[in-house]
Amino acid sequence: MFNIEKIRADFPALQQLINGQPLVYLDSAATTQKPRSVISATEQFYARNNANVHRGRHTLSEQATQAYEQARLTVANYFNITASELVWTKGATEAINLVANGLTEQLNDNSTIIISALEHHANIVPWQQLAKRTGAKLLALPLQQNGCFDVQTCVKFIEQHKPSVLAITHASNALGNITDLDPILHAAKRHDAITLVDGAQAALHLQPNLPQLGCDFYVFSAHKMLGPTGLGGLYGRYDRLNSLAVYQTGGEMIETVTLAKTVFRQTPAKFEAGTPNIAAVIAFAAAIDYLTSLSKASVYTHEQIIFNYAAEKLQGIAGVTIYSSLENNIGTLCFNYRDEHPFDIATLLDGYGIAVRSGHHCAQPLMQHLGINGCVRASFALYNNHSDVDLFIAALQNCLELLD
Template identity: 55%
Template sequence: MIEQLRKDFPLLQTHIDEQPLCYFDSAATTQKPQCVIDAVNKFYRQDNANVHRGAHTLSAAATTQYESVRNKLAQFLNVSQREIVWTKGATESLNLIAYGLSEKLNQNDVILISPLEHHANIVPWQQVAHRTGAKLELLPVSKQGILDLEASKTLISAKKPKILSICHASNALGNIHDIAALIQVAKQFDTITVIDGAQSLLHLRPDLSAMGCDFFVFSAHKALGPTGLGGLFGRYELLNSMPVYQTGGEMIERVSFSGTTFREAPGKFEPGTPNISGVIGFGAALDYLDAIDANTLAHHEASLYHYLVNALKKIDGISIWGDTERNIGVVSFTYKNEHHFDIATFLNTYGVAVRSGHHCTQPLMDHLSLQGTVRISLAFYNSYQDVDILIDALKNTIDMLEE
């Protein structure tokens, strides 16, 4: 089945420096199936028009397609479509939420995040804390880079934070956090919970109603969709209680020189012409995922991940960071004192695409006393043959580095 699915992704059939491409950077962005590419192309060839603004046939067709994807995503996440806001991506979503919630913060209120967060889930809260006088504090993480769940629950109970914002899965290490357990404790203190789902949307397909979070953010391009699109789920009463983030056309109810009134959510957060083609392309990605058994893909990813980890552990000098038991399929490793960039550069000559660096998690790397790591991030379209090629290339790379 996986070999058949791989044929749906055009870029996986290409070569790099005459070597077959082995793509291991899906945590940065996933490859796109042909149906997504075709949906974007079809929109511009056959349906191109602005949405919500015209009575003509093309505009009506574009609007129907556009809003149908909002409903499709709501069903995918098990929430109401009026709780889905389109943005440019998880980064903009987190900034929107942080800005909107800042009005609910007072001096000495606590915002809790973890050392495992992407910069996009650190810097907005730093800015909010600076403006409001709130305190930004950290959940406990081990020296290996694993969240201490029991100590985190105890800290939430002790601090009674106003906001808890944490990634569902780490982009740098792949750790899956027990979000439901943290939310359950946080609810006792009316803590507003914000979940960065950029890495979990594709791999874990979360049921947000069951999870019980107040906000959840995502990026479409990390779940087979186009770049430049993402969004957020927000509990409707919370969304409507927040101030507008940006202003312009489309999100207004009425404008006059004496004042302006705004639409209710989600419209109040969607000014200007949206990324229509991106939304429609993402709709095709959701259809593609819905047509495949989620358990089959999850089983393949888990099996492939353990195959990779076991192969790496056989190479003397490799150190793997993070939680290898609960993981979305990301391996972050170092090799002795060799620089991560050198390893990634040599691997590229074999057609193996990996990520090197701090992965937009500099505080985490500081916590681990690392300059950076080599990151291998899997998706269901990776194969065992891909992993075998990677391991052979890595062994050859190590031989060259040690000559």
């Protein structure tokens, strides 16, 4: 059974007042709140087990190393991959940059990179820079006016342009729209394209089985999955990972060094230069343990119930335009009210203790495509309940009366 009150009690940040009002946290697309187990794991490491990992022969170092590598296995199991296919990074952004930089020697002016207007800037700018370095052509998949992909049109586009690289989001950070990846990835694979999926938003809500998904690379951020900030990961098929050029150099990632030559280790160590974010890795494993202690189906069903309830209430407010797809969504509602500035709405909502995001959401090409300068984003997660929605809608109605 999905006990929402028990789950909410696990998140101490939700128990506070903001501006004298109960906090209604609707900004999980930016970062999720953390359960007590994650907070405790961080504290426990620094209080009891703080030491650097690998090579140390003393007890603390060996304990830290064991916990660190066990965490890699825990996260790998979540995605149904092997630990050797998981590289720790600072987040999804660094993971994408790692791949884009690592492919520099593999592309040339005959290559084509395909992205889309739906992407977060982190899945646009690295590919622009890669195209600039290599002379490759950068193209964008066709996007319908409503911000959704027509799969058949995308497949035809891929067949026409025969990409060397395809980089695409699993779910839009701005709209929450879920991409139907299977036919798009299959079309790219028919041309032996290297495929990267940005899973920063989807990894928490969809809990993807990556071998079944079939992409070459998949990136995610811990802080969007109930874990700590400053940590993320890169999944890569082992052969694809090892084919990438090194991204950063230094200690830990080397096999041997002389003054004349360096031999790098195999992945994942090849891409993990320097002292890692040990506490965050261990705390992230606690977040994954928390998630996997819950029924995947129950979590998803609950999130969809709350999302649909909020969408119905929001649709009932005259003058509100919703840009998110209501049919296939991880739980994010982006909207505007008439010609009011989204910053004003978000600021007024904060006075009622409602935390939402406003602006272009690091998705300026998408905003341009939709013909808007920005929007308000209310994003839901497993700890939101019906009361959150009711408080949000009531506060929004009050705010809109002030603006009229």
